[in-house]
Amino acid sequence: MKEKLFVVKIGGALIDDEVMLNQFLEEFSNIKEKKILIHGGGKLATILAAKLGITQQLVNGRRITDKSTLDIVTMVYAGNINKNIVSKLQYRNCNALGLSGADANVIQAKKRNHSEINFGFVGDIDEESVNKKMLSYFLYLDLVPVFSAITHDKKGNLLNTNADTIASVIAQSLSEIYDVELLYCFDKEGVLEDVDDPDSVIKSVSQEDFSTLKEAGKLHKGILPKLENALGAIKNNVNKVFLIKETQLKNHIENHHAGTEICL
Amino acid sequence: MKEKLFVVKIGGALIDDEVMLNQFLEEFSNIKEKKILIHGGGKLATILAAKLGITQQLVNGRRITDKSTLDIVTMVYAGNINKNIVSKLQYRNCNALGLSGADANVIQAKKRNHSEINFGFVGDIDEESVNKKMLSYFLYLDLVPVFSAITHDKKGNLLNTNADTIASVIAQSLSEIYDVELLYCFDKEGVLEDVDDPDSVIKSVSQEDFSTLKEAGKLHKGILPKLENALGAIKNNVNKVFLIKETQLKNHIENHHAGTEICL
Numbered sequence: 399m400k401e402k403l404f405v406v407k408i409g410g411a412l413i414d415d416e417v418m419l420n421q422f423l424e425e426f427s428n429i430k431e432k433k434i435l436i437h438g439g440g441k442l443a444t445i446l447a448a449k450l451g452i453t454q455q456l457v458n459g460r461r462i463t464d465k466s467t468l469d470i471v472t473m474v475y476a477g478n479i480n481k482n483i484v485s486k487l488q489y490r491n492c493n494a495l496g497l498s499g500a501d502a503n504v505i506q507a508k509k510r511n512h513s514e515i516n517f518g519f520v521g522d523i524d525e526e527s528v529n530k531k532m533l534s535y536f537l538y539l540d541l542v543p544v545f546s547a548i549t550h551d552k553k554g555n556l557l558n559t560n561a562d563t564i565a566s567v568i569a570q571s572l573s574e575i576y577d578v579e580l581l582y583c584f585d586k587e588g589v590l591e592d593v594d595d596p597d598s599v600i601k602s603v604s605q606e607d608f609s610t611l612k613e614a615g616k617l618h619k620g621i622l623p624k625l626e627n628a629l630g631a632i633k634n635n636v637n638k639v640f641l642i643k644e645t646q647l648k649n650h651i652e653n654h655h656a657g658t659e660i661c662l
Numbered sequence: 663m664k665e666k667l668f669v670v671k672i673g674g675a676l677i678d679d680e681v682m683l684n685q686f687l688e689e690f691s692n693i694k695e696k697k698i699l700i701h702g703g704g705k706l707a708t709i710l711a712a713k714l715g716i717t718q719q720l721v722n723g724r725r726i727t728d729k730s731t732l733d734i735v736t737m738v739y740a741g742n743i744n745k746n747i748v749s750k751l752q753y754r755n756c757n758a759l760g761l762s763g764a765d766a767n768v769i770q771a772k773k774r775n776h777s778e779i780n781f782g783f784v785g786d787i788d789e790e791s792v793n794k795k796m797l798s799y800f801l802y803l804d805l806v807p808v809f810s811a812i813t814h815d816k817k818g819n820l821l822n823t824n825a826d827t828i829a830s831v832i833a834q835s836l837s838e839i840y841d842v843e844l845l846y847c848f849d850k851e852g853v854l855e856d857v858d859d860p861d862s863v864i865k866s867v868s869q870e871d872f873s874t875l876k877e878a879g880k881l882h883k884g885i886l887p888k889l890e891n892a893l894g895a896i897k898n899n900v901n902k903v904f905l906i907k908e909t910q911l912k913n914h915i916e917n918h919h920a921g922t923e924i925c926l
Binding site: 446449450469472473474475476477478480481482484485486488489493494495496498500501502503532535539541548550552553554555556 | 710713714733736737738739740741742744745746748749750752753757758759760762764765766767796799803805812814816817818819820
């Protein structure tokens with residue numbers, strides 16, 4: 399039987415709220431099984447860019463990561479946020495190891511090559527991008543990898559990469575070795591039938607449900623890529639995938655079901 | 663016989679010069695033996711602080727690391743500089759792993775406690791601060807640890823720590839396991855008899871020589887702490903310690919003597 403591994407993704411709203419973040423990291427530290435944390439960005443990068451007069455580049459409505467923006471996100475995500483989370487986990491006796499994809503070459507991305515838009519320093523990844531051998535060494539040493547959403551192309555370029563996708567591909571890749579449960583933690587109770595009603599949690603979402611919900615216009619913008627990444631994971635051998643509220647981590651781990659379960 | 667390990671420290675001037683930095687990292691990557699890199703800061707933190715209107719706090723002429731300054735150095739040292747160096751090394755097939763002291767708890771510092779001055783978020787370390795077990799696991803995995811000068815106190819605080827001291831205590835700590843050679847790489851040919859004459863390199867400096875040079879006022883301000891850290895290392899079982907010019911790394915490794923050797 400494979401050993402259990404939790405792959406947990408947290409988003410920007412949690413990172414921006416120190417009280418909630420501390421509470422979450424306390425619950426995360428208390429997970430007895432092997433675990434990996436992936437964190438998104440939060441508002442700090444946007445605030446810093448504004449203070450420095452760096453404006454967000456848009457081409458055809460799509461966000462571009464130019465060199466100045468890459469420098470900002472590298473500083474904020476891989477520097478400030480990552481090291482603060484690591485030190486907060488260390489305080490809680492959780493042996494966290496902060497990582498970008500460049501560190502120990504754990505995630506090697508491809509710089510996005512688009513026929514019409516130059517996205518700049520954006521990295522695309524799939525299951526093959528993950529160095530599962532190195533990650534399993536770290537897990538074997540009882541380290542808790544903590545990922546920022548910065549990867550690299552092994553050609554000397556750091557790349558901005560979607561954190562939801564990083565969580566999904568790490569979970570997929572390590573499913574060969576571990577019994578992986580992937581948890582997307584965010585500020586909603588799960589996928590909601592009515593976005594304004596926290597009691598309208600849909601208990602499970604399959605690919606078919608997803609298509610139906612999408613066509614009916616019931617999926618708010620932020621949840622679409624999260625669900626696509628979650629469905630990608632369940633299709634590629636990840637044992638369990640859930641979308642849960644950030645405050646429900648302990649409850650979910652102990653009671654085995656909070657939020658929305660993603661099914662085949 | 664112990665295995666050879668190079669512990670190499672580089673400073674801010676090198677980090678600020680991309681052409682020179684690339685050349686240095688090429689030579690560093692080509693070192694066949696086990697190796698560790700420690701990097702200082704460079705001008706970026708100062709530039710960023712100025713742009714953000716964060717002024718350097720001084721108390722009795724001593725620099726203070728307040729929370730805003732800590733955030734800046736964490737972003738710049740542990741984020742921007744560290745991850746850029748790691749990705750440049752990965753490009754050169756050197757399996758770099760960027761670390762702050764908080765990561766895997768590799769360096770646990772004590773927040774400076776001074777009777778008169780509150781230095782803020784400054785961390786003091788000694789040989790005992792280094793997690794040599796974890797570092798030797800990383801070296802065993804053929805990883806190349808790359809340290810920024812940020813540590814932590816395991817109470818949830820990140821701390822600003824002198825990079826020369828980090829290099830010295832890592833070298834001391836790992837001398838129990840490895841045959842360590844500590845190299846301080848900087849912008850001079852070595853310790854100079856006459857600071858304006860690059861040909862006036864003093865071939866070796868002992869504790870006694872250091873005291874004589876210091877009394878004679880021959881040591882310029884920047885080299886004093888470097889020499890103190892270098893002498894601390896040689897007194898605490900580090901096999902070899904040198905101060906060399908950043909452009910002389912390859913020459914030093916191949917020809918076994920460039921710059922100033924530190925002796926007992």
